[in-house]
Amino acid sequence: MTISEALSSARQSFAGTIEEPERTAASILAASVGRGREFLIAHPEYELSIEESKRFEDFVRRRLMHEPLQYILGRQEFYGLEFSVGPGVLIPRPETELLVQFAVEILKETAGPEILDLGVGSGCISVAVLKELPTAAVTAVDISPIALEYAGRNAAKHDVAGRIKFIESDLFDSVPVEHYNAILANPPYVSREEMTHLQPEVKDYEPGIALTDGSDGLSIIRRIIKFAPDYLVKGGFLIMEIGYGQAERVAELFVSDDRWTNVSFEKDLQGIQRTVIAKVK
Numbered sequence: 001m002t003i004s005e006a007l008s009s010a011r012q013s014f015a016g017t018i019e020e021p022e023r024t025a026a027s028i029l030a031a032s033v034g035r036g037r038e039f040l041i042a043h044p045e046y047e048l049s050i051e052e053s054k055r056f057e058d059f060v061r062r063r064l065m066h067e068p069l070q071y072i073l074g075r076q077e078f079y080g081l082e083f084s085v086g087p088g089v090l091i092p093r094p095e096t097e098l099l100v101q102f103a104v105e106i107l108k109e110t111a112g113p114e115i116l117d118l119g120v121g122s123g124c125i126s127v128a129v130l131k132e133l134p135t136a137a138v139t140a141v142d143i144s145p146i147a148l149e150y151a152g153r154n155a156a157k158h159d160v161a162g163r164i165k166f167i168e169s170d171l172f173d174s175v176p177v178e179h180y181n182a183i184l185a186n187p188p189y190v191s192r193e194e195m196t197h198l199q200p201e202v203k204d205y206e207p208g209i210a211l212t213d214g215s216d217g218l219s220i221i222r223r224i225i226k227f228a229p230d231y232l233v234k235g236g237f238l239i240m241e242i243g244y245g246q247a248e249r250v251a252e253l254f255v256s257d258d259r260w261t262n263v264s265f266e267k268d269l270q271g272i273q274r275t276v277i278a279k280v281k
């Protein structure tokens with residue numbers, strides 16, 4: 001099978017079922033032959049080896065089963081950096097880049113800021129913030145050992161491993177009481193009911209524990225808002241991603257707790273109130 005034949009067969013298989021059939025076919029083929037996409041354009045007559053053909057067919061089969069392309073390729077770009085991802089860890093989303101932007105903006109004048117990342121996942125938030133703030137240090141928490149493994153690998157890949165400490169913990173449970181300048185969190189906020197409506201790529205492949213609290217979508221957020229003040233310096237910030245339609249209920253949680261002030265909600269590119277920023281008194 002040549003590159004040109006492989007591309008057209010994958011394109012046909014994906015058409016109508018898989019998003020962006022052309023681009024997906026090219027990404028999968030490039031990964032199967034271990035080259036960049038430009039190689040495909042330059043060498044349409046290249047004959048795939050038996051091993052490359054097998055890999056290609058396996059990748060196509062997996063994508064047709066709706067496995068996310070990022071798991072098949074083993075990587076996802078976030079904040080201009082490449083992160084290793086795979087089954088067991090959430091694929092970083094573009095809207096989470098907002099949270100990084102706000103954290104950098106808020107902390108850039110603080111010398112040696114100490115940051116707590118709750119639910120580090122692939123490490124995308126921690127690593128991006130550490131790259132932007134060269135004097136910062138992060139304590140990164142996750143309940144999932146697989147996530148912590150990926151985060152450690154990604155921290156090493158981007159040369160920030162010396163400034164990040166990992167703790168396996170159920171939120172604050174095993175985190176020593178220290179006072180951080182900021183707590184960053186992209187918690188599992190999809191409700192149990194909403195989970196049933198997610199596309200198969202998400203609901204059948206990404207880890208449930210990264211997506212949902214198994215309840216109304218707010219139970220982890222409630223715990224974070226309740227305990228975060230004990231872990232922040234006076235005037236420290238909680239910067240947290242929330243889900244579609246949650247802003248009003250999240251605002252009530254902050255308003256009913258007088259330890260918080262200056263609560264604001266920031267919209268993402270779709271106009272959804274996506275990030276909440278609050279200051280502890």
Ligand SMILES: C[S@@+](CC[C@H](N)C(=O)[O-])C[C@H]1O[C@@H](n2cnc3c(N)ncnc32)[C@H](O)[C@@H]1O
Nearest residue numbers: 092119120121142143144147170171186187210
């Ligand atoms: C939405 S993902 C976010 C991952 C990553 N920060 C990102 O933005 O891509 C939520 C993360 O929180 C972790 N998590 C879920 N429940 C947790 C808990 N009770 N304590 C600590 N981490 C938890 C999950 O394992 C997952 O890695």
